[in-house]
Amino acid sequence: MLEIADRLHPWFEDGRDFAVATVVAVDGSAPRGPGAALAVDRDGTVVGSVSGGCVEAEVYELCEQALDDGRTVRRRFGYSDEDAFAAGLTCGGVIDILIAPVRPAAPVLRAAVAAATRREAVALARVVRGPDDLLGGALSVSADGAYEGHIGGRPELGRSAAAEARAMLDTGRTGTVEIAEGGSHCPGGLTLLVESSLPPPRMIVFGAVDFATALVRAGAFLGYHVTVCDARPVFATRARFPEADEVVVDWPHRYLRSTTTDDRTVLCVLTHDTKFDVPLLEAALRLPVAYVGAMGSRRTHRERNRRLREAGVTEDELTRLHSPIGLDLGARTPEETALSIAAEIVAVRRGGTGTPLTGSHTPIHRDPGQESRP
Structure with a gap:
């Protein structure tokens, strides 16, 4: 239910009756995990999803039934060999779903x-x-x-x-x-x-460059609270980054040491300027954050690593640095580059490999216990 809180909150405010279906348990491969939710109001409006489309039609009917009879029920859905059109999960998994009526005064x-x-x-x-x-x-x-x-x-x-x-x-x-x-x-x-x-987890983008504009949009799309930080006030402006949650004018390393981060925070260093990068990465690689990536050519990467070692950064700390930043997608434009960076962040956080699923034998839907915390 909380997954779709933004869409349910107006229903509570409007005094609507609705029913909500929530994934309770998953066994095997399934497109959505526990907590995934779908809600239906008395007008038939639907928000959310419990299976990516596999069983939505039957769950919709169960929600309508719950609105009519006021009963809470639990249903199990799995793959059906006998009837390809039966409500089931063609991916082979099994999900348990709780369907409950909700009154606005609850x-x-x-x-x-x-x-x-x-x-x-x-x-x-x-x-x-x-x-x-x-x-x-x-x-x-x-x-x-x-x-x-x-x-x-x-x-x-x-x-x-x-x-x-x-x-x-x-x-x-x-x-x-x-x-x-x-x-x-x-x-x-x-x-x-x-x-x-x-x-929401934080994404801090250091360097108010053209690539940062596209990365801010990608970060917002992924649900991050996005901050842009740059020491140059002429570049770090709200007009250039209207979709950022915050735009900060400060030296990157100084801002990083003064702000709050946690083990869900991702740091993207796009400045590729030694006077900014080295003190910033020296601090960043010693923080318990989820991801640290830095933009630059392979030559820039080698030179930057040399300077970081001279600054006292250890080899173990350097292994945490994703540089050159992003996955190899052949990206050229700022938007394509932002996509490659976002894809690497998702792969690191969720335990993905970044390789094509075609021809591979790795699980498509991983056990949430194998993932980093979202």
């Missing part, structure tokens, strides 16, 4: 969607397996562990669920967690679907 769901829309850290925990009287229980949990909502009016279950959801939120994960059997208050235990929503 305070927990509304609060979680609103927080995600504001780009605040929030986790939404919903009971997807357990005693009938607990199904539909939900909690909205913030980064400090505070929560609202309940599970069947049982405080001990609420505390346990909130603790599990907080742990998932801390690592930015979405998936199911089990609350073990706890005697008479929870015979058989519970399964929770926990959806985590974090503020």
Whole structure:
């Protein structure tokens, strides 16, 4: 649900009834992972996706049924050999989907969607397996562990669920967690679907050059909060980078040391000027960020590495540098170059190889546990 929070928030505000289908579990190859969601309102408007098209038609009908009868159901979809037109996943995987009606006054769901829309850290925990009287229980949990909502009016279950959801939120994960059997208050235990929503990761582009304009657009398209930084005020202007979230005039290394980064941050160095690059990369390669890339020819790369070694950067630190930046796509234009950089960032974060899928035997849809945190 939180995946499509931006589109659901106006529905809550307008007082619309709707039903939401959420991927709860995946087995084998499947196009969407846990947390993927599709919603349908009473007018038949659809937002989101649970399978990239494989089972959307049947899920749409189940959402309409949930709106009519008010029941929450869980359905499993998999590949059908007998009937190629049956609702199933032709990729061979199996997905479990929870379909639930949602009323606009639902305070927990509304609060979680609103927080995600504001780009605040929030986790939404919903009971997807357990005693009938607990199904539909939900909690909205913030980064400090505070929560609202309940599970069947049982405080001990609420505390346990909130603790599990907080742990998932801390690592930015979405998936199911089990609350073990706890005697008479929870015979058989519970399964929770926990959806985590974090503020968008940062992309910092150093160097207000023509290539940066295209990379800003690519970064925004991928969902990054994009900052452009350059020491030259004549180039680092809002007019040149209208799609950037921030435009900063400062020396790159000084700005990097003063700003906040984390293990989802990607740093793209496009200046290819020694006086900017060396102090900047010296700092960048010692930060626990997701990606550091630097533009330049192979000759520039060799000379830059020599200067970085002289500055005290170790060989292990240098192995973190993606330079020349980007994948080999034969790119020429700024837009093509931005695409090659964005493709490398996705490959690094998701554990891809960057090789063509045609003729390869690597998994198309990787286990989320093998990926870097988004």
